[in-house]
Amino acid sequence: MSDALKHECGIALVRLLKPLEYYKEKYGTAFYGVNKMYLMMEKQHNRGQDGAGFASIKLDVSPGERYISRVRSNAAQPIQDIFAQINERINLEFTNHPEYKDDVAAQKKNIPYIGELLLGHVRYGTFGINSVENVHPFLRQNNWMHRNLIIAGNFNMTNTNELFDNLIKLGMHPKEKADTVTVMEKIGHFLDDAVRKLYKKAKAKGFNKQEASPYIAEHLNVAKILRKSAADWDGGYAMAGLLGHGDSFVLRDPAGIRPAYYYQDDEVIVVASERPAIQTVFNVPFEEVKELDPGHALIIKKDGSMKLTEILAPLERRSCSFERIYFSRGSDAEIYQERKMLGRLIMPKILKAINFDTENSVFSFIPNTAETSFYGMLEAAQDELNKQKNEAILNEKERLTPERLQQIQAHKIRTEKIAIKDVKLRTFITDDSSRDDLVAHVYDVTYGVVRPEDNLVIIDDSIVRGTTLKKSILKMLDRLHPKQIVVVSSAPQIRYPDCYGIDMARLEHLVAFQAALELHKDRGTYSIVEEIYHKCKEQVAMEDVSVINHVKKLYAPFTDEEISDKIAEIISGEGIEAKVKLIFQSVDDLHKACPKNLGDWYFTGNYPTAGGNRVVNRAYINFYEGNPERAY
Numbered sequence: 001m002s003d004a005l006k007h008e009c010g011i012a013l014v015r016l017l018k019p020l021e022y023y024k025e026k027y028g029t030a031f032y033g034v035n036k037m038y039l040m041m042e043k044q045h046n047r048g049q050d051g052a053g054f055a056s057i058k059l060d061v062s063p064g065e066r067y068i069s070r071v072r073s074n075a076a077q078p079i080q081d082i083f084a085q086i087n088e089r090i091n092l093e094f095t096n097h098p099e100y101k102d103d104v105a106a107q108k109k110n111i112p113y114i115g116e117l118l119l120g121h122v123r124y125g126t127f128g129i130n131s132v133e134n135v136h137p138f139l140r141q142n143n144w145m146h147r148n149l150i151i152a153g154n155f156n157m158t159n160t161n162e163l164f165d166n167l168i169k170l171g172m173h174p175k176e177k178a179d180t181v182t183v184m185e186k187i188g189h190f191l192d193d194a195v196r197k198l199y200k201k202a203k204a205k206g207f208n209k210q211e212a213s214p215y216i217a218e219h220l221n222v223a224k225i226l227r228k229s230a231a232d233w234d235g236g237y238a239m240a241g242l243l244g245h246g247d248s249f250v251l252r253d254p255a256g257i258r259p260a261y262y263y264q265d266d267e268v269i270v271v272a273s274e275r276p277a278i279q280t281v282f283n284v285p286f287e288e289v290k291e292l293d294p295g296h297a298l299i300i301k302k303d304g305s306m307k308l309t310e311i312l313a314p315l316e317r318r319s320c321s322f323e324r325i326y327f328s329r330g331s332d333a334e335i336y337q338e339r340k341m342l343g344r345l346i347m348p349k350i351l352k353a354i355n356f357d358t359e360n361s362v363f364s365f366i367p368n369t370a371e372t373s374f375y376g377m378l379e380a381a382q383d384e385l386n387k388q389k390n391e392a393i394l395n396e397k398e399r400l401t402p403e404r405l406q407q408i409q410a411h412k413i414r415t416e417k418i419a420i421k422d423v424k425l426r427t428f429i430t431d432d433s434s435r436d437d438l439v440a441h442v443y444d445v446t447y448g449v450v451r452p453e454d455n456l457v458i459i460d461d462s463i464v465r466g467t468t469l470k471k472s473i474l475k476m477l478d479r480l481h482p483k484q485i486v487v488v489s490s491a492p493q494i495r496y497p498d499c500y501g502i503d504m505a506r507l508e509h510l511v512a513f514q515a516a517l518e519l520h521k522d523r524g525t526y527s528i529v530e531e532i533y534h535k536c537k538e539q540v541a542m543e544d545v546s547v548i549n550h551v552k553k554l555y556a557p558f559t560d561e562e563i564s565d566k567i568a569e570i571i572s573g574e575g576i577e578a579k580v581k582l583i584f585q586s587v588d589d590l591h592k593a594c595p596k597n598l599g600d601w602y603f604t605g606n607y608p609t610a611g612g613n614r615v616v617n618r619a620y621i622n623f624y625e626g627n628p629e630r631a632y
């Protein structure tokens with residue numbers, strides 16, 4: 001959406017708890033961890049298609065031997081690209097050294113990428129430069145093993161500038177302002193500090209420099225380092241890190257905005273952004289994959305012991321509902337039911353829009369994410385039809401003939417595959433410059449199933465900027481000549497920017513915001529736009545906690561339906577012959593469907609951290625002043 005660099009990504013961490021020989025013996029390869037990591041990343045490719053990175057650490061290597069490997073790619077198919085590179089190198093080693101085949105110790109000593117500790121990352125950068133330097137994991141290198149830090153995160157901080165200034169106050173001179181660098185340098189700073197203190201202690205105990213290293217590794221208090229580092233972070237994050245000697249961690253933000261799940265048995269400890277990635281790759285049931293609590297870190301020491309520790313006092317839980325609606329894979333048992341419920345709950349509004357005429361209505365969806373909510377919508381439509389049939393039978397029971405009964409029973413809900421998506425790509429997470437063109441070409445429609453007297457009911461998971469509908473879908477649906485097109489959004493209206501990962505940074509890009517502006521113009525109340533601007537300006541120098549979201553005032557005079565109707569007008573533009581009706585989920589029903597993910601700031605303007613209000617305030621000022629900068 002504009003020009004800095006943010007991340008809505010997926011992470012995967014694998015720690016092998018047994019010696020590599022064990023995996024060779026049991027699973028036929030010492031590269032078991034690498035293979036599992038490949039699958040874990042593949043199963044999370046929905047979270048990022050712009051870049052992928054992999055890092056691994058070998059435990060207990062001799063000085064002079066390489067123990068950290070990393071490979072990153074921003075190629076077109078980045079996950080495949082990094083594993084092609086990894087496999088090519090491994091195969092080359094085996095071809096040149098057939099003697100390594102059954103010698104795991106030789107493999108570990110001589111072949112890169114193999115290791116006991118592995119970290120993977122898939123990146124989605126909606127905008128900005130997609131250079132390989134921006135792809136995680138990031139590395140902070142040092143000759144002391146335990147000072148090496150490798151970071152990969154699914155995160156967005158609202159206060160990167162403040163964090164950067166705090167680093168300067170610590171006397172640093174960071175080489176970049178990028179949020180990952182800022183976060184990594186912060187952890188790095190406290191890691192260095194902890195190492196220094198432990199070295200002093202070791203010295204006091206009479207250890208020489210060489211003896212001090214294992215002492216430091218053993219006593220390093222990762223929780224304490226994270227506590228100090230994260231104290232001033234404001235944002236949503238699941239941050240994974242490896243330390244060169246073999247400790248590792250994943251830290252989740254105190255409001256639980258970004259997701260993190262883990263699983264442990266006697267062979268592995270695994271962490272991922274999504275539960276099904278773990279379930280499928282390790283073939284474990286739902287209940288055995290646990291969610292990492294907000295504000296907590298999962299810390300694995302080099303010796304394989306694992307601890308869950310509170311790092312920051314948890315805030316009110318406000319996990320991102322957009323994860324459930326769109327971002328996560330719908331194969332998660334809970335998410336699948338939640339998406340179906342979203343489709344179900346919106347049915348009463350649909351029935352009203354089609355005047356209960358199930359006979360002359362075709363139900364369909366915009367691929368791919370909305371498919372699951374379509375099934376829920378269908379179940380509810382089926383219930384309605386059954387109700388209509390029952391009523392007809394009861395009304396006519398005195399005069400019912402077998403023919404008439406058969407006629408009533410023959411009535412079916414009409415479902416068709418109307419919209420077709422020609423590429424398996426997520427357009428929303430494609431950078432802005434190429435998106436309009438992409439959405440215009442990516443969809444196609446099925447001809448010959450819609451009649452002129454039909455309502456065409458089509459569900460999408462969300463309408464953000466409205467470009468998918470305006471530039472592509474509506475024009476194509478109109479070529480089928482239905483009487484009415486009812487576009488249903490399984491998500492409520494997106495009215496406010498998001499600054500915690502699902503990147504929607506510019507207010508004026510949101511079609512709901514544009515609709516509110518138009519409504520004020522229509523009603524002669526446009527002066528409120530300037531009033532809100534002044535209120536926002538007054539807040540610029542305030543502390544985050546005191547800032548109020550004045551943008552709510554822009555929407556306050558209108559009902560949801562008035563805004564929906566105006567959006568329908570905006571996206572249908574000129575040239576659409578069918579009547580276009582737009583239906584959005586209500587926020588209450590969203591919460592009913594997704595009770596564990598109550599984070600709804602993009603719909604309600606109620607931000608989960610203080611930084612959110614600063615961001616919406618800034619976004620509004622930027623809009624008003626025509627400033628194309630990002631709000632955070």
Ligand SMILES: O=P(O)(O)OC[C@H]1O[C@H](OP(=O)(O)OP(=O)(O)O)[C@H](O)[C@@H]1O
Pocket residue numbers: 326366367368369370421425426427428429460461462463464465466467468469
């Ligand atoms: O209103 P807009 O700003 O145009 O964005 C909303 C659209 O973007 C997403 O599609 P995407 O292609 O990313 O994913 P999908 O195939 O998983 O549905 C989403 O499903 C909507 O269709």
